[in-house]
Structure formats: C-alpha cells, structure tokens
Amino acid sequence: MSRTKKRIVQKLLCLCLVISLLTGTTAFAKSNGYKWKDTPVVYFDKSVLGGMDQSRINCIQRAMSTWNSVTYNGDPMITLNFKSSVPNTIREKYVIADWVGYSYIYPIYESPPPNTVINHVDIELNVYHSLTDGASSGSYDVQSVIQHELGHALGIAHCHENGETPC
Numbered sequence: 001m002s003r004t005k006k007r008i009v010q011k012l013l014c015l016c017l018v019i020s021l022l023t024g025t026t027a028f029a030k031s032n033g034y035k036w037k038d039t040p041v042v043y044f045d046k047s048v049l050g051g052m053d054q055s056r057i058n059c060i061q062r063a064m065s066t067w068n069s070v071t072y073n074g075d076p077m078i079t080l081n082f083k084s085s086v087p088n089t090i091r092e093k094y095v096i097a098d099w100v101g102y103s104y105i106y107p108i109y110e111s112p113p114p115n116t117v118i119n120h121v122d123i124e125l126n127v128y129h130s131l132t133d134g135a136s137s138g139s140y141d142v143q144s145v146i147q148h149e150l151g152h153a154l155g156i157a158h159c160h161e162n163g164e165t166p167c
Helices: 003-032 046-051 054-068 142-153
Strands: 034-036 041-045 079-083 089-093 101-108 116-126
Touching: 041 046, 041 089, 046 079, 046 089, 054 079, 054 142, 101 142, 116 142
Parallel strands: 034 116, 041 079, 089 116
Antiparallel strands: 101 116
16 A cells, blocks of 8 residues: 555544544443543643644644543543643654554553553654644644544543454
8 A cells, every 4th residue: 555545544544533532432431441540630741842833732732622522421521631740741752653643551450451540641743744733635633643642541442452343
C-alpha cells in the first residue's frame, strides 16, 4: 500500500474511532477494564507544554474539552485538565515511525481485569509527521490525534483489542 493511501486509511480509522467514542463511550470504556481509581479529575502536567507551539496547546485543550463533555446518566464521566507537577504528561517527540500519537499507560495491578487501575499515563505526539490545527491534505489534525490518545488515557482500547469486529 502506498504511503498516501496508508495515511488516508489511518485518518479514516482515527475519524471512525472518534465518532464511535463520542456515541458510545461509556459502555465501551467499562468493557475495557482499565480505569482511574476514585478520581473525578485527571490532570496533565502543564509545565511539559512549555516548549510547545500555542496552536498545539489549543488543540490539546479542545480535545480535553470534548472528553469533558462526555456524560453518563447526566454526570461528567471524568474531567481532564492541566496542573503543575503531576505524573501525567502530553509531550512532543520526534520519532521516525508510522505512529502519530501514542499512549503509555502505567497500571497498578491491584486485582486482575476488569479492575486494573491506571496509575498514570504519558501521551506522545510524533512530530516526525506533518501536524496541523484542523484538517489539511497530507497532514494529521493534532486535536483528533490527542483526542484519540486521551481516550486511551481514560482506559479505552481499540475495538480490535477488545475482540470486537469490525473496527
């Protein structure tokens, strides 16, 4: 498959995931087994964003805002925000690789799934790829990528990781 076709397929899969997350987030999140323990707010270290372009920070804030609007029985599912000196990070990284965004989830195995607790998460945005604020041909939308990775930070897996098909 050519590089252009591969990027188009990746963008379409990302869009499908975002749409599916916004329409059925709660049921899907509960079936994954990873969750934050007794916390209504997950903070990401704002000091790590210091070297980041302001438009990318705005994209991250909009992605968080989208997740903050997801409710379950009328109540916010969880709130994402920034704070200093917390273990959760969103960073830019230059890696010659196919992935555009990646979430490293650090669990605490207090009990076997479905009760595995997330201790902290690191999200990386691969700046090797062309990244933009909004849709642009041949580029990846930063907000969509971060929104997708924040879904993983909330404990949501890809559908194929849960044995569900089609993705």
